[in-house]
Amino acid sequence: MNVLEQGWYQKHRWCALLLPLSGLFYLLSAGRRLLYRLGLKKTERLPVPVIIVGNITVGGTGKTPFTLWLCDYLRTQGYTPGIISRGYGGKVKAPRLVAELDNAALVGDEPLLLAQRSGCPVVVSPDRVAAGRFLLQKRPQVDLIISDDGLQHYRLARDLEIVLLDAQRGLGNGWLLPAGPLRELPKRLASVDLVIANSGYSALAHAGMTLQSGKAEPLLPDAPPLEPDTEIQLVAGIGNPGRFRRSAELAGFKIKHCHFWPDHHPFQADDFNMLSGPLLMTEKDAVKCRAFAKADWHYLPVVAQPDLAATTRLTTLLQQLRSRYGTQSGTD
Structure with a gap:
């Protein structure tokens, strides 16, 4: 854990010195979101349902193992999912379909792992809307898209938002970047469809999940x-x-x-x-x-194991999704 993270999660007082920068971060991020709400910035919808798997904190919360589990679960529900990702750490500028033998330095480590393990097509691009369109062009059988870590990518319209929390670290000191670990204020959790706490209980979550080592x-x-x-x-x-x-x-x-x-x-x-x-x-x-x-x-390797509350709520959400898109989504 670096010095900044120690300050966030051990709640050191010196982090308060960064609060003016957090105020600036809030004004910029909240203003950007308001522009989308008012329609001054355009939100774009893809022709298939989109599920966001993200978080409101920086750092690992278990999104990749959960996304792998979600791919398997969606297939049991009759869907043919695909994945889009920014490709953080990679060098891709235009949409690219990730191959299992790609270099992680090019496409990013998480997208490469997802391509190798999920059995789903994975497309990387800094522009997730472009990534989704490219995915559907290359793999027209895909009838649902999972956006890996796209909670704050508001240009992409979404049908479901799933947020992962690290139950051990929680929200740290509860402050926005850079004074704290938050990308958005805690109240953002009230607007998402499913909050899952990883590796412990959290009062902020609807359900829980464990990671089982192989x-x-x-x-x-x-x-x-x-x-x-x-x-x-x-x-x-x-x-x-x-x-x-x-x-x-x-x-x-x-x-x-x-x-x-x-x-x-x-x-x-x-x-x-x-x-x-x-x-x-x-x-x-x-x-x-x-x-x-x-x-x-x-x-x-680790495998995500969401609890019964998670699968029950997700099943209900998928039933609602089918009613919005018609019977062609998630059917054999």
């Missing part, structure tokens, strides 16, 4: 397995590395050292010159490291 997998094919009780060095470039550390400990690994970089860090071979294996990293980081990985490098 078996550690090697980055290289045919490499020897990594067994629990092994002493490892932990590597992560994610928004909430503390949660990853807890997952590794619960999986039975003995952590010798932790090496944490900022979220979406563009890993290079030189980053590991001073590290000796075995290494254990997140799956999101693994997609950036396979090209220079060694035999004793492994990643720990």
Whole structure:
């Protein structure tokens, strides 16, 4: 956790020095949203339903594992989903359909992981409206679009908004950026369709979700397995590395050292010159490291498990969605 995040989540008083900048951030973001409400900025609607999966805080809240779960769940409901993403950390300017062998430096680490794991087409573009149109052009069978981390992308009209919260860290000091971790004020949660608390209870959420760790997998094919009780060095470039550390400990690994970089860090071979294996990293980081990985490098996959309240509310929301779009959405 960097110094700024420590201030946010440990509620250090010096963060108050940044409140004037937070006031400016509020005026700009609230003014922009007001322009969309008044119709002075145009909201554009795609011809299929759009579900936003986002958050109101910066940093990791479990959106990627939840999106993977959501893809599977939507298929059980008869939908053929596709995914659009900004491609944060990548270099794509125009819409691009992500291939499983793409470079994360080009398309972004999360979109590449989603393309490899979801079984859904994934399109990246800074313009999510353009991404959605490109997706439907290339994959016309898609009848529902998931927008990964697009809650504040108001130009894209949406049918459902799902927000993930980290129950352990909550909303920090409750202040807007940069004095706090919030992209929008807490009252924004009252306007979304489903709030899910990850890894614990939150009074702000409608439902909960846990992350279940799988078996550690090697980055290289045919490499020897990594067994629990092994002493490892932990590597992560994610928004909430503390949660990853807890997952590794619960999986039975003995952590010798932790090496944490900022979220979406563009890993290079030189980053590991001073590290000796075995290494254990997140799956999101693994997609950036396979090209220079060694035999004793492994990643720990996680699977989202929303609770009954989440699936019940989501089922109701999808039924309402079908009534708005007609029976062609979500049917075989």
